[in-house]
Amino acid sequence: GVIVHQRIAVAELRGEHDLDIAAQQMLKIVLADHADMVRRAAGHNENAGKFAHFLDRELEIVEDNPAVLDARGDRAAQRLGLLHDLLEHEVLVAALFRGGDLPVDGKVLLFDLLLQRVVDLDALARQHGDLAVFHVGDVARVLDNGRHVGGEEVAALAVAEQQRRVLARGDDAVRAVGAEHTERVGALDAAQHAAHGLEEVAAHNQKGLPAFGIYGSEVQEQDDNSITPDVEEKLLRFGRAAVAVMEMRGKSYLSIGSVSMGIAGSMPDPDFFQEYLGMRNEAVDCSEIARRIELGIYDKEEFERAMAWVEKHCKTHEGKDLNPEHLRYSREKKDEVWEYVVKMTMIFRDLMVGNPKLAEMGFEEEAAGHNAIAGGFQGQRQWTDFRPDGDFSEAILNTSFDWNGIREAYTFATENDTLNGVSMLFMHLLTNQAQLFSDVRTYWSPEAVERATGRKLTGKAANGIIHLINSGSSTLDASGAMSDAEGNPVMKPFWEITEQEAERCLEATTWHPAGREYMRGGGFSSKFFTRGDMPVTMCRLNLIKGQGPVLQIAEGWAVNVDRAIFEHIDKRTDPSWPTTYFAPRLTGKGAFKSVYNVMNNWGANHGAFNYGHIGADLITLASMLRIPVCMHNVAPEKIF
Numbered sequence: 005g006v007i008v009h010q011r012i013a014v015a016e017l018r019g020e021h022d023l024d025i026a027a028q029q030m031l032k033i034v035l036a037d038h039a040d041m042v043r044r045a046a047g048h049n050e051n052a053g054k055f056a057h058f059l060d061r062e063l064e065i066v067e068d069n070p071a072v073l074d075a076r077g078d079r080a081a082q083r084l085g086l087l088h089d090l091l092e093h094e095v096l097v098a099a100l101f102r103g104g105d106l107p108v109d110g111k112v113l114l115f116d117l118l119l120q121r122v123v124d125l126d127a128l129a130r131q132h133g134d135l136a137v138f139h140v141g142d143v144a145r146v147l148d149n150g151r152h153v154g155g156e157e158v159a160a161l162a163v164a165e166q167q168r169r170v171l172a173r174g175d176d177a178v179r180a181v182g183a184e185h186t187e188r189v190g191a192l193d194a195a196q197h198a199a200h201g202l203e204e205v206a207a208h209n210q211k212g213l214p215a216f217g218i219y220g221s222e223v224q225e226q227d228d229n230s231i232t233p234d235v236e237e238k239l240l241r242f243g244r245a246a247v248a249v250m251e252m253r254g255k256s257y258l259s260i261g262s263v264s265m266g267i268a269g270s271m272p273d274p275d276f277f278q279e280y281l282g283m284r285n286e287a288v289d290c291s292e293i294a295r296r297i298e299l300g301i302y303d304k305e306e307f308e309r310a311m312a313w314v315e316k317h318c319k320t321h322e323g324k325d326l327n328p329e330h331l332r333y334s335r336e337k338k339d340e341v342w343e344y345v346v347k348m349t350m351i352f353r354d355l356m357v358g359n360p361k362l363a364e365m366g367f368e369e370e371a372a373g374h375n376a377i378a379g380g381f382q383g384q385r386q387w388t389d390f391r392p393d394g395d396f397s398e399a400i401l402n403t404s405f406d407w408n409g410i411r412e413a414y415t416f417a418t419e420n421d422t423l424n425g426v427s428m429l430f431m432h433l434l435t436n437q438a439q440l441f442s443d444v445r446t447y448w449s450p451e452a453v454e455r456a457t458g459r460k461l462t463g464k465a466a467n468g469i470i471h472l473i474n475s476g477s478s479t480l481d482a483s484g485a486m487s488d489a490e491g492n493p494v495m496k497p498f499w500e501i502t503e504q505e506a507e508r509c510l511e512a513t514t515w516h517p518a519g520r521e522y523m524r525g526g527g528f529s530s531k532f533f534t535r536g537d538m539p540v541t542m543c544r545l546n547l548i549k550g551q552g553p554v555l556q557i558a559e560g561w562a563v564n565v566d567r568a569i570f571e572h573i574d575k576r577t578d579p580s581w582p583t584t585y586f587a588p589r590l591t592g593k594g595a596f597k598s599v600y601n602v603m604n605n606w607g608a609n610h611g612a613f614n615y616g617h618i619g620a621d622l623i624t625l626a627s628m629l630r631i632p633v634c635m636h637n638v639a640p641e642k643i644f
Contacts, residue, residue: 216242216627216644238644245625248433251377253282257422258356258374261290261382264419269608270382272422276553280629281426286374288355290387296351301370303350303361306408310346313407318342318396323516323531326580331520338517341392341526349397349406352381353414378429380420383476384523393518393527394418398477402428404438404498405480405506412498413438418476423545424610427555428477431543431614434621436497440613441477442584444470444542445577447603457572464537464587465563468599472584472613473577475518475529482584482613483512484535484562493535495615516580534584536564541618542586545631546607555626557636558602559617560588584613589637596637605635620644 208215218238224230231239257277263270277283296302319342325332333341354362358373381394388394400406401414415432417425418441428439449468450461461469484493485508486501496505518527542558563585574583588602595605619638626633 216624218242218644241621241624241644244434244621245628248430248625249282249628251433252429254375255377256284256286256375257425258376258379259285259287259382259420259422260293260352260355260379261387261420262287264382264384264421267419267421269421269423269610270380270419273547276547280553280631283377286376288374290382292355293348293351293387294391296354296370297344297347301351301362301365301367302347302354303359306350306361307347310350310407311343314342314346317510318515318528321510321514322528323514323580325517327517327520333517333520333526337526341528344392345394345396345527348392348394349400352379352394352397352401352416355379356414356416378415378417378425380417380422380425382420384419387525388522388527389524391525393475393523393525393529395475395518395523395527395529396515398441399480399530402438402441402477402479403481403509404496404501405509410498410501410503410506412436413479413481415439416477417441418474421610423547423608424612427543427545427612430545430622430625431541431612431618434618434625435614435616436499437495437615438479438481438498439477440472440479440482440584442472442474442611442613443609444603444606444611445473445609446471446573447600448573449600453569457566457569459566459569461565461569463563464561465565465585467587467590469563469565469585469587470599470603471573471577472586472611473581474610475523475578475581478530478532478582480509480513480530480532481615482534482562482582483509483532484538485509485512493538495538513582519578519580529580530582531580532582533570534562534582536562536585538562538615539617540586541614541616541622542588542611543614543619543622544606544608544611551632553631554607554634555622555631556605556607556634557619557622557638558588558596558606559619559637560586562613563587586613591637595635 202217202219205215205217216238218235220232221234222232224232257272259272272285272287274285277285322338353359354370354373356373356376356379358371358375360371362368363371381398383394395418398416398418401416404410404413413432415425415429417428421441424441428441431437432439447468447470448461450466453459453461453469461467481495481501484495486494486496486505488494512532514531515528516531518529520526538561540560540562542560544556546554546556548554565585570583570585577583588596588599590596590598595601619636620642623633623636623638624644
């Protein structure tokens with residue numbers, strides 16, 4: 005939750021409404037202890053299903069009948085409306101788009117949206133997952149030598165059963181604490197009330213209960229109804245992280261297969277998923293893929309549509325077969341592999357989220373899916389030694405479009421690296437963008453590049469680069485073929501992507517036959533070179549014995565390099581895989597003293613990458629989840 009000290013007096017409408025729901029359900033409300041607050045006997049009870057209507061009705065009363073309100077109520081209505089508009093349009097539109105079961109209605113209130121999501125998630129039997137419900141507290145206006153003094157806005161989240169209680173219950177995930185107010189407050193009292201909110205934050209920290217405090221940097225004029233930029237930034241940051249926390253609760257991570265090549269990140273830790281994320285782990289054996297293909301447990305009509313799309317956009321962009329002559333497949337065999345990997349893609353998706361079409365075919369259990377918000381595929385080596393690899397499937401699932409059109413990208417990890425999958429999930433939920441899964445492969449110093457190629461690194465790459473490359477979960481969005489209004493390469497939330505931009509991403513991508521010296525069953529790998537200079541954030545979640553989860557964050561840029569440099573490095577690795585060159589933003593100290601130090605301090609061979617500098621949002625999310633951040637280059641003033 006959030007506590008906001010914005011140094012401007014606000015008021016609330018008198019009256020209290022309770023939801024007729026069990027105490028253990030997710031949405032619970034407590035108001036601050038006002039001297040002029042009506043007691044429970046005078047309150048109103050509303051059925052949970054009517055709660056959104058109540059809030060909408062109350063807001064309409066404020067807006068349509070201002071004459072019946074005193075000045076305090078009028079000011080409260082204006083500021084509550086500002087807060088609602090800010091959060092609904094800047095934060096929760098994203099959640100609305102992700103929740104396909106909800107109508108897109110511009111009049112949907114923040115509270116309405118949150119309630120609907122709670123009801124939806126509560127049906128999945130979540131036990132923890134309280135959501136933010138914003139409550140505007142009341143401090144009487146005070147003038148001191150012509151200046152406005154004191155005031156608090158409070159965003160309250162799932163609070164206690166007793167109204168006067170300061171601390172949240174132990175099962176409240178993240179919340180804010182209300183403040184005690186009186187009917188009239190002097191200048192000194194206002195300052196005391198501001199300090200009281202800080203005391204409440206301290207109390208919650210002492211008890212290990214997440215609480216977020218916002219203390220506005222400016223004293224505002226009495227008639228200034230605006231939300232100051234510093235408070236707005238923190239409210240939005242809190243809102244984005246809170247929605248991400250909400251989205252994970254009650255969902256699952258699906259492992260298709262088990263541990264890939266002994267990679268520790270492929271070993272899902274159920275305690276971490278349950279205790280930190282409120283998620284569960286589900287798993288199916290890779291034999292389920294073969295079973296569904298052999299028995300035809302997939303949508304045949306969709307398969308025909310998918311193959312027509314692949315014929316147009318992928319097979320026409322097949323790259324050179326770099327396999328030795330004796331390992332190259334015939335054209336007929338390659339066509340069979342294309343059909344197989346398309347079926348794998350559909351099956352992976354159906355395993356994650358289900359498919360009602362399968363129920364129409366008589367496969368009701370398979371139609372249900374695993375309620376997975378993220379997943380991963382083991383692949384190597386048992387599967388890929390005799391069946392096509394998951395490169396195509398992983399790339400398409402992680403991309404914001406396929407044969408069904410533009411859609412939300414799935415979060416899907418190659419080699420079933422669950423920890424990198426969670427890293428991707430964090431950033432996807434914060435930004436609604438597709439994520440790039442890559443090997444953090446090689447640090448190239450400026451000296452090494454010049455020695456090997458005779459060319460110098462320039463621009464943002466001048467201090468050295470980290471080579472990111474992976475045959476699998478490399479979203480096509482990361483090709484940089486999308487552009488902003490100025491023509492700069494970008495990655496976008498899926499609802500902002502145009503058909504033309506999707507086409508350009510496909511045009512920028514070639515599909516090379518997989519190297520059969522280690523992917524013996526064949527397959528197809530995407531190939532592109534990420535356009536620079538895109539701002540990106542790299543992150544990685546690691547598990548440390550005795551410590552628990554820790555998060556690493558590095559903001560920087562995907563950079564351009566001279567074509568000769570690219571071709572030389574490309575040939576030294578695998579020229580059939582997509583390539584991104586990353587230049588972290590350096591601070592001159594610690595892990596960010598140099599590009600080498602970033603590489604040397606990175607905790608795993610994999611990393612997740614998101615468009616934009618979102619390290620501050622990741623830190624807020626990590627704080628809500630009680631996950632320490634052990635490495636970052638975010639400016640101190642941005643941390644909340």
